[in-house]
Amino acid sequence: xxxxxxxxxxxxxxxxxxxxxxxxxxxxxxxxxxxxxxxxxxxxxxxxxxxxxxxxxxxxxxxxxxxxxxxxxxxxxxxxxxxxxxxxxxxxxxxxxxxxxxxxxxxxxxxxxxxxxxxxxxxxxxxxxxxxxxxxxxxxxxxxxxxxxxxxxxxxxxxxxxxxxxxxxxxxxxxxxxxxxxxxxxxxxxxxxxxxxxxxxxxxxxxxxxxxxxxxxxxxxxx
Amino acid sequence: xxxxxxxxxxxxxxxxxxxxxxxxxxxxxxxxxxxxxxxxxxxxxxxxxxxxxxxxxxxxxxxxxxxxxxxxxxxxxxxxxxxxxxxxxxxxxxxxxxxxxxxxxxxxxxxxxxxxxxxxxxxxxxxxxxxxxxxxxxxxxxxxxxxxxxxxxxxxxxxxxxxxxxxxxxxxxxxxxxxxxxxxxxxxxxxxxxxxxxxxxxxxxxxxxxxxxxxxxxxxxxx
Amino acid sequence: xxxxxxxxxxxxxxxxxxxxxxxxxxxxxxxxxxxxxxxxxxxxxxxxxxxxxxxxxxxxxxxxxxxxxxxxxxxxxxxxxxxxxxxxxxxxxxxxxxxxxxxxxxxxxxxxxxxxxxxxxxxxxxxxxxxxxxxxxxxxxxxxxxxxxxxxxxxxxxxxxxxxxxxxxxxxxxxxxxxxxxxxxxxxxxxxxxxxxxxxxxxxxxxxxxxxxxxxxxxxxxx
Amino acid sequence: xxxxxxxxxxxxxxxxxxxxxxxxxxxxxxxxxxxxxxxxxxxxxxxxxxxxxxxxxxxxxxxxxxxxxxxxxxxxxxxxxxxxxxxxxxxxxxxxxxxxxxxxxxxxxxxxxxxxxxxxxxxxxxxxxxxxxxxxxxxxxxxxxxxxxxxxxxxxxxxxxxxxxxxxxxxxxxxxxxxxxxxxxxxxxxxxxxxxxxxxxxxxxxxxxxxxxxxxxxxxxxx
Numbered sequence: 001x002x003x004x005x006x007x008x009x010x011x012x013x014x015x016x017x018x019x020x021x022x023x024x025x026x027x028x029x030x031x032x033x034x035x036x037x038x039x040x041x042x043x044x045x046x047x048x049x050x051x052x053x054x055x056x057x058x059x060x061x062x063x064x065x066x067x068x069x070x071x072x073x074x075x076x077x078x079x080x081x082x083x084x085x086x087x088x089x090x091x092x093x094x095x096x097x098x099x100x101x102x103x104x105x106x107x108x109x110x111x112x113x114x115x116x117x118x119x120x121x122x123x124x125x126x127x128x129x130x131x132x133x134x135x136x137x138x139x140x141x142x143x144x145x146x147x148x149x150x151x152x153x154x155x156x157x158x159x160x161x162x163x164x165x166x167x168x169x170x171x172x173x174x175x176x177x178x179x180x181x182x183x184x185x186x187x188x189x190x191x192x193x194x195x196x197x198x199x200x201x202x203x204x205x206x207x208x209x210x211x212x213x214x215x216x217x218x219x220x221x222x223x
Numbered sequence: 224x225x226x227x228x229x230x231x232x233x234x235x236x237x238x239x240x241x242x243x244x245x246x247x248x249x250x251x252x253x254x255x256x257x258x259x260x261x262x263x264x265x266x267x268x269x270x271x272x273x274x275x276x277x278x279x280x281x282x283x284x285x286x287x288x289x290x291x292x293x294x295x296x297x298x299x300x301x302x303x304x305x306x307x308x309x310x311x312x313x314x315x316x317x318x319x320x321x322x323x324x325x326x327x328x329x330x331x332x333x334x335x336x337x338x339x340x341x342x343x344x345x346x347x348x349x350x351x352x353x354x355x356x357x358x359x360x361x362x363x364x365x366x367x368x369x370x371x372x373x374x375x376x377x378x379x380x381x382x383x384x385x386x387x388x389x390x391x392x393x394x395x396x397x398x399x400x401x402x403x404x405x406x407x408x409x410x411x412x413x414x415x416x417x418x419x420x421x422x423x424x425x426x427x428x429x430x431x432x433x434x435x436x437x438x439x440x441x442x443x444x445x446x
Numbered sequence: 447x448x449x450x451x452x453x454x455x456x457x458x459x460x461x462x463x464x465x466x467x468x469x470x471x472x473x474x475x476x477x478x479x480x481x482x483x484x485x486x487x488x489x490x491x492x493x494x495x496x497x498x499x500x501x502x503x504x505x506x507x508x509x510x511x512x513x514x515x516x517x518x519x520x521x522x523x524x525x526x527x528x529x530x531x532x533x534x535x536x537x538x539x540x541x542x543x544x545x546x547x548x549x550x551x552x553x554x555x556x557x558x559x560x561x562x563x564x565x566x567x568x569x570x571x572x573x574x575x576x577x578x579x580x581x582x583x584x585x586x587x588x589x590x591x592x593x594x595x596x597x598x599x600x601x602x603x604x605x606x607x608x609x610x611x612x613x614x615x616x617x618x619x620x621x622x623x624x625x626x627x628x629x630x631x632x633x634x635x636x637x638x639x640x641x642x643x644x645x646x647x648x649x650x651x652x653x654x655x656x657x658x659x660x661x662x663x664x665x666x667x668x669x
Numbered sequence: 670x671x672x673x674x675x676x677x678x679x680x681x682x683x684x685x686x687x688x689x690x691x692x693x694x695x696x697x698x699x700x701x702x703x704x705x706x707x708x709x710x711x712x713x714x715x716x717x718x719x720x721x722x723x724x725x726x727x728x729x730x731x732x733x734x735x736x737x738x739x740x741x742x743x744x745x746x747x748x749x750x751x752x753x754x755x756x757x758x759x760x761x762x763x764x765x766x767x768x769x770x771x772x773x774x775x776x777x778x779x780x781x782x783x784x785x786x787x788x789x790x791x792x793x794x795x796x797x798x799x800x801x802x803x804x805x806x807x808x809x810x811x812x813x814x815x816x817x818x819x820x821x822x823x824x825x826x827x828x829x830x831x832x833x834x835x836x837x838x839x840x841x842x843x844x845x846x847x848x849x850x851x852x853x854x855x856x857x858x859x860x861x862x863x864x865x866x867x868x869x870x871x872x873x874x875x876x877x878x879x880x881x882x883x884x885x886x887x888x889x890x891x892x
Contacts, residue, residue, distance in 0.1 A: 011401050012420040014435040015332055018272070019446045021289045022433050029286060030431040032461050035777035035864050036717055040281045041340050041429030046715065047280035048705055049241075055298045055320050057270035058263045062285045063252060066244045066470065066735075068463050069286070075278045076299045077316040078323055087362040093300040093316050096368035097278050100301055104342065104365075108704035109238055117264050119327065139310040142327075145319035178234055195704050197235045206264030208253040210245050212237040223242045238701050240737050247470020247735065250477070457847055458866040460881040461778055464718075465892045467735045468879050475732060476877040486727045487786050487875030493726035495687070501744045501766050503716035504709045508731045509698060509738070512690045521724045522745045523762040524769055533808040539746040540762050542814035543724050546747055550788065550811075555684055563710050565773065585756040588773075591765035624680055643681040652710030654699040656691050658683040669688045 033069070040070045047073040049109040050101035052094075052177065054080045058205050059115045073101045079120030080112055081148045082177040085184045098181065102190050110181065110196060114174040115203040120146060121170050128153040152176050167202075171220055174200040174213065256292070263293045270296040272332035273324035275317070275400065277303045281428050282338045296324045302343030303335055304371045305400040308407045321404065325413050333404065333419060337397040338426040343369060344393050351376040375399050390425075394443055397423040397436060479515070486516045493519040495555035496547035498540070498623065500526045504651050505561045519547045525566030526558055527594045528623040531630045544627065548636050556627065556642060560620040561649040566592060567616050574599035598622050613648075617666055620646040620659065702738070709739045716742040718778035719770035721763075721846065723749045727874050728784045742770045748789030749781055750817045751846040754853045767850065771859050779850065779865060783843040784872040789815060790839050797822040821845050836871075840889055843869040843882065 014022075030037065050073045051061045061067060061074055075097040082094055101107045114121075124146035126132035135143030152172025159165040178200050181187050190196035200213035202220050211220040237245075253260065273296040274284045284290060284297055298320040305317055324330045337344075347369035349355035358366035375395025382388040401423050404410050413419035423436035425443050434443035460468075476483065496519045497507045507513060507520055521543040528540055547553045560567075570592035572578035581589035598618025605611040624646050627633050636642035646659035648666050657666040683691075699706065719742040720730045730736060730743055744766040751763055770776045783790075793815035795801035804812035821841025828834040847869050850856050859865035869882035871889050880889040 008398060008401060008436070008441070009438045010405060010414060010421055011423050011436050011438045013437060014334070014422050014424055014433075014446055015272075015420075018288055018332075018334070018422075022287055022446060025287050025289060026431050026433075029462060032458075033463070033777070034431060035866070037281070037431060038429040039775070039777065041427075043715070044340070044342075045280045046712070049238075050278075055273075055296050055323070057268045057290075057294055057296045058260070058292050060285050060290070060292060062283050063292070064245055064248050065241055066248060066466055067280075067283070069281050069283060071280055073278050073280045074299050076297050078319050081316070083314045083316075087364070089361045089367055090313060091306045091368055091371060092314075092364050093304070093306075093368055095364040096301050099364045100278070100343065106708070108702075108708065109241075111237070111241070117267070119267070120323065138312045141310070141315050141318040141322045144312055145314055145316055148314060175231060178231060182233060191233060197238075197704070198233055199237050200234050201237055204264075206261040208249050208257060208260060210237075210242075210249075213231070213234050214236060215232045215234045218231070223237055223245060235701075239698065240702070243474075243735055244470065246474050247467065250473030251466075251469050254473070454844060454847060454882070454887070455884045456851060456860060456867055457869050457882050457884045459883060460780070460868050460870055460879075460892055461718075461866075464734055464778075464780070465879075468733055468892060471733050471735060472877050472879075480877060483727070483877060484875040487873075490786070490788070491726045495684075496724075501719075501742050501769070503714045503736075503740055503742045504706070504738050506731050506736070506738060508729050510691055510694050511687055512694060513726075513729070515727050515729060515732070517726055519724050519726045520745050522743055524765050527762070529760045529762075533810070535807045535813055536759060537752045537761075537814055537817060538810050539750070539752075539814055541810040542747050545810045546724070546789065555687075557683070557687070563713070565713075566769065584758045587756070587761050587764040587768045590758055591760055591762055594760060621677060624677060628679060637679060643684075644679055645683050646680055647683055650710075652707040654695050654703060654706060656683075656695075659677070659680050660682060661678045661680045664677070669683055669691060 037069060045070055045105070047071055047105060047107055049073070049111055050075065050107045051111045051113055052080050052082065053113040054078065054115055054118060054120065056115060056118065059203060061113060064203065073105055073107060078142065078145055079118055079124070079149065079173050080114050080177060081145065081173060082112070082180045083148050084180045095184070098184060099186065102196060103186050106195065108196060109199060111199045111201060112174050112177045113201045113203060114170050116167065116170065116205050118170050118173070121149065121173055122166065124149045124153060125166065125169055128157070149173055149176055171202055174202060178213070260292060268293055268296070268328070270294055270328055270330055272296070272334055273298065273321070273330045274334045274336055275303050275305065276336040277301065277338055277341060277343065279338060279341065282426060284336060287426065287433070296328055296330060301365065301368055302341055302347070302372065302396050303337050303400060304368065304396060305335070305403045306371050307403045318407070321407060322409065325419060326409050329418065331419060332422060334422045334424060335397050335400045336424045336426060337393050339390065339393065339428050341393050341396070344372065344396055345389065347372045347376060348389065348392055351380070372396050372399055394425055397425060401436070483515060491516055491519070491551070493517055493551055493553055495519070495557055496521065496544070496553045497557045497559055498526050498528060499559040500524065500561055500564060500566065502561060502564065505649060507559060510649065519551055519553060524588065524591055525564055525570070525595065525619050526560050526623060527591065527619060528558070528626045529594050530626045541630070544630060545632065548642060549632050552641065554642060555645060557645045557647060558620050558623045559647045559649060560616050562613070562616065562651050564616050564619070567595065567619055568612065570595045570599060571612065571615055574603070595619055595622055617648055620648060624659070706738060714739055714774070716740055716774060716776055718742070718780055719744065719776045720780045720782055721749050721751065722782040723747065723784055723787060723789065725784060725787065728872060730782060733872065742774055742776060747811065747814055748787055748793070748818065748842050749783050749846060750814065750842060751781070751849045752817050753849045764853070767853060768855065771865060772855050775864065777865060778868060780868045780870060781843050781846045782870045782872060783839050785836065785839065785874050787839050787842070790818065790842055791835065793818045793822060794835065794838055797826070818842055818845055840871055843871060847882070
């Protein structure tokens with residue numbers, strides 16, 4: 001097998017461990033729900049909420065909220081970040097997802113969900129603390145993406161306890177996204193028209209806890 | 224209730240329907256697996272594959288591939304698109320996710336999963352066919368994101384049957400992402416070092432089918 | 447899979463999305479209240495009120511009145527209708543439920559709750575206005591059930607504004623049920639013995655409002 | 670206050686304990702979800718399942734299945750019975766509800782849910798065993814409604830243990846409804862067209878258990 005990297009020839013068939021799992025799903029969950037899936041296909045989706053969460057393999061919104069097919073519009077990126085509003089004509093995947101959810105699907109809740117032990121947030125911390133020069137390079141997509149969280153680092157850098165500081169920075173990732181969401185005119189409009197509400201939650205992977213941002217206390221409290 | 228949109232005060236507590244579902248998960252799935260979740264939290268994730276799929280509420284990779292916590296690093300954006308390599312110092316969420324998966328997590332499989340009835344692909348079609356001028360505007364994040372698929376539209380615009388054309392364009396979204404992935408030096412390097420393979424699949428929501436891109440046939444075939 | 451429709455073989459196991467939700471309830475609400483549920487099972491129910499409401503998925507008496515287990519005896523049918531007293535020996539599900547609530551359980555309040563956007567009332571309107579001939583057929587259970595509301599249509603057909611007319615007809619559904627309840631000797635007896643009172647309310651799904659029939663004004667007023 | 674039972678004057682304002690609860694709901698759940706409720710009102714319901722359960726105050730489908738507004742079309746009558754198909758032009762509330770769910774809403778699952786300690790089933794037992802002559806009278810709506818379950822009594826009358834016999838009769842109520850559902854041409858058509866599936870479950874109020882009818886074993890097994 002040669003690796004011809006010049007074009008599509010590089011693509012490989014689906015690995016058998018994925019095929020096997022898919023076939024299990026097809027014969028059970030799909031078989032059980034096919035009528036509903038057909039209706040969802042024909043009539044379109046009508047999700048009640050958008051959730052922005054992390055790509056991290058340990059955090060599944062679909063598990064935690066028992067999400068059935070058709071219920072949540074889910075965007076997942078590194079560290080559940082939303083960049084500020086920048087209509088510069090470039091490709092903005094997160095902003096496009098938010099626009100689609102708010103303007104086209106008209107979701108009623110937009111939840112930003114962060115989590116403990118976040119590698120992206122850790123990288124941001126290391127970079128801002130001067131311990132990851134490779135992330136400072138222009139060519140580092142991770143570094144440039146985590147730039148969004150730099151103001152958050154400034155807010156927590158004085159915290160002495162490392163674990164406490166990391167959790168505070170994970171919380172900042174959620175708060176930064178909420179603040180940035182408010183810079184999108186269509187998000188602000190939907191909120192002012194009472195058609196949308198924003199929510200921030202932080203999930204503790206190991207302990208299973210869920211905490212939401214309580215604006216009156218300006219902190220994350222257990223649900 | 225006034226909507227003070229000036230800052231974080233706008234955030235609302237988590238809606239009770241989500242809290243109720245979370246509490247059900249905590250008392251069942253979490254309770255059953257807490258030892259494993261604690262290990263995942265302490266030892267970090269070690270996902271075998273990255274999956275790039277759509278935000279669409281009807282398509283859950285975690286269902287279709289029976290994904291347990293810790294198995295797949297999942298990025299979801301509109302129409303499962305990967306933009307070309309552009310190390311310009313701007314925020315590139317998708318590129319950052321790919322970089323993290325390939326360079327940090329060293330996943331062995333990278334699967335791009337598209338699907339039927341895709342609203343993002345439909346929007347691209349309408350825009351390219353001249354039927355959605357609002358998507359042509361510079362301020363349309365959806366339009367600018369779907370620009371990535373313009374070459375794909377050129378490839379399918381001659382197909383007469385509308386349903387066939389849409390499916391072909393959904394396939395193009397997957398192929399475009401695979402081609403663009405090959406423009407990332409670290410992706411190409413990992414493939415050439417035999418450490419990574421790319422896969423493209425298309426999922427039929429209503430029928431439950433799964434088709435993968437077969438490079439020898441240059442078409443999508445059922446698994 | 448063949449569909450053997452000849453007998454019970456047609457029944458299917460409970461779909462997993464319902465099992466999952468049930469298991470969440472079992473591990474949380476049930477676990478928390480099991481002592482009370484065991485007492486309810488052993489000692490029997492002693493509901494304070496009967497509520498007759500619509501099958502509509504958007505109207506949950508248990509939510510609106512915060513009903514805990516054991517509090518309300520609830521009958522739900524299309525358009526919250528009560529037919530007139532007809533002791534003809536046939537199966538009368540609604541009349542049986544009323545009889546059980548009043549004579550066996552001796553509830554003290556009987557509430558008929560209608561609602562906005564009622565599909566059953568809309569069907570009655572279309573049928574009476576001559577726009578739904580299929581509902582006029584003898585084999586249409588929906589049509590024959592909505593016949594109960596025909597006198598109500600006569601009372602509102604002169605209202606010019608369509609939205610106002612629909613709301614008036616939804617109110618008529620409630621008033622018709624209250625009038626028909628008074629044709630049941632055991633209902634009349636219980637009221638005359640000061641052991642039961644009847645109430646009519648109309649709920650606005652979108653606006654969340656609740657209006658009750660005020661006999662002195664002969665109209666529905668906000669609570 | 671006189672009890673004028675001749676007309677609508679008999680209706681009373683809503684009792685304050687209900688008003689108080691409603692106001693609590695309005696200020697909390699409704700306030701939190703008003704955007705979604707408005708959308709449900711405007712766009713209509715799209716429930717995935719119909720549930721036929723008992724009026725019993727101790728059995729809330731909305732709790733057990735965590736039903737949010739808009740999810741389940743719920744018919745509740747005494748002993749969760751469905752009469753056989755009888756298109757005789759009379760008022761058939763249960764048949765109308767089934768017709769609406771299957772033909773208009775096109776639900777994909779129809780669940781008949783029975784329960785332990787069912788007063789209606791107990792009444793049927795007493796009547797059939799000759800211990801409740803008042804239920805044999807033509808004017809007894811409860812008796813005539815429970816006639817639907819007479820064949821079920823015949824099937825279990827040989828069981829010696831009273832508790833076992835009652836549970837068997839409660840199971841018969843579910844099975845009888847499933848069988849009767851199959852006598853409705855539109856139910857049979859929807860099943861044969863693979864658009865609907867039937868399910869029977871029995872709920873143990875005190876123990877919190879849920880059992881479904883497994884056609885291959887012809888018995889109820891725990892979920």
